[in-house]
Amino acid sequence: MISFYGGLTASIVVLSLFIGVGSHAARPAALDEALLAHGVLGPRLRRFAAAVVPFAEGALGVGGATALLTGHQRGLQAVLALGTALFGLYAGYTRHVLALGRGGPCGCSHQDVPLSRWVTRRAVALAGLALAGAVLAGAGPVQHSAAELITLLLAACACTVLLWSLPAAMHEPTAASVHLPTRAAVHQPTETTVHRTAEGVSTRWTSPPAP
Secondary structure (H helix, E strand, C coil): CCCHHHHHHHHHHHHHHHHHHHHHHHCCCHHHHHHHHHCCCCHHHHHHHHHHHHHHHHHHHHHHHHHHHHCCHHHHHHHHHHHHHHHHHHHHHHHHHHHCCCCCECCCCCCCCECCHHHHHHHHHHHHHHHHHHHHCCCCCCCCCHHHHHHHHHHHHHHHHHHHCHHHHHCCCCCCEECCCCCCCCCCCCCEECCECCCCCECCCCCCCCC
16 A cells, blocks of 8 residues: 555545546536537547547546555556646646637536636646655555545545535626616616626636636
8 A cells, every 4th residue: 555645646536537437427418518619629629539538537547446456556656647647638728728718618527517717726736636646656555554544535535525526616606687677668678797707708607707
């Protein structure tokens, strides 16, 4: 078994991979719809990414879990290194989409979680955790007590849930300001104010900028 912090970071990454592939399995079309809404990739590349990303998440999740359970340090390092690349690529992609002023769902959930800077920050955090886990996994084996293993498991589950829920938790949808017509102006159209984020994306998908 690797060190406590090495096991913690690796477990968070593996659990996040499983949550990601589970979300895609719950709604297979969500990722393709999100990539289409982003309008960055061409049709062929979009379909390729929509098919490959869930497969890569599942393969890395299974490989990481197997390496953790069997104590295979080299295998775990390889999985975490690939996880660093995967999450880093996703962070760069979402940052590019936001820089273009485009929105849409993040594609990482079966729910319509909007693409925002918090999605990018979560991906950066997961890439950092995967990189740290790959480094820590190179240390020699460490024997953990039953209490330490239980603490590690509980901490990994709690941190994973909190980190994965970050974009949805930080999203603050602002209801459009709609002025209802009076009797004297019953035929006048209502006025709708749509706020936009710092990235220039409508709040239909992203949180409003901080005041």
